[in-house]
Amino acid sequence: MTGEATIHISSAVVSVLPQHRDDVLQALAALPEVEIHQHDARKIVIVMEAAESGVLGGRLAEIACWQGVLSANMVFEQVERSADIGD
Numbered sequence: 433m434t435g436e437a438t439i440h441i442s443s444a445v446v447s448v449l450p451q452h453r454d455d456v457l458q459a460l461a462a463l464p465e466v467e468i469h470q471h472d473a474r475k476i477v478i479v480m481e482a483a484e485s486g487v488l489g490g491r492l493a494e495i496a497c498w499q500g501v502l503s504a505n506m507v508f509e510q511v512e513r514s515a516d517i518g519d
Contacts (some may be wrong), residue, residue: 439481442488442509443469446476452500459498463491485509 448456450473460468460478470477482488488509496504 434438437483438513439483440485440488440509440511440513442480442482443502443507444478444480444492445507446495447474447502449474449500449502451475454461456498456500460495461517485511497515 433444446456446460453471453473453476457468457471458478460466460476465481466477467479469479480488481490482491487507492504492506
């Protein structure tokens with residue numbers, strides 16, 4: 433895939449203190465290229481997209497520092513050619 437435009441798609445689990453869950457959900461919803469797919473009192477499952485893997489890692493590192501967040505861990509990452517997905 434060298435030289436071709438790619439998109440990195442990653443799923444992650446964000447563990448939160450229950451009393452901060454709603455604030456974290458609101459902040460996640462405001463991030464570009466982030467979708468919330470599932471949540472309960474302590475865990476939030478998100479999917480993120482970016483042009484490169486480093487952006488995803490940086491975004492998770494930022495989320496991990498938010499008040500009420502215990503951890504933000506990447507679960508899966510896939511790389512696709514943009515031309516293959518219509519972007």
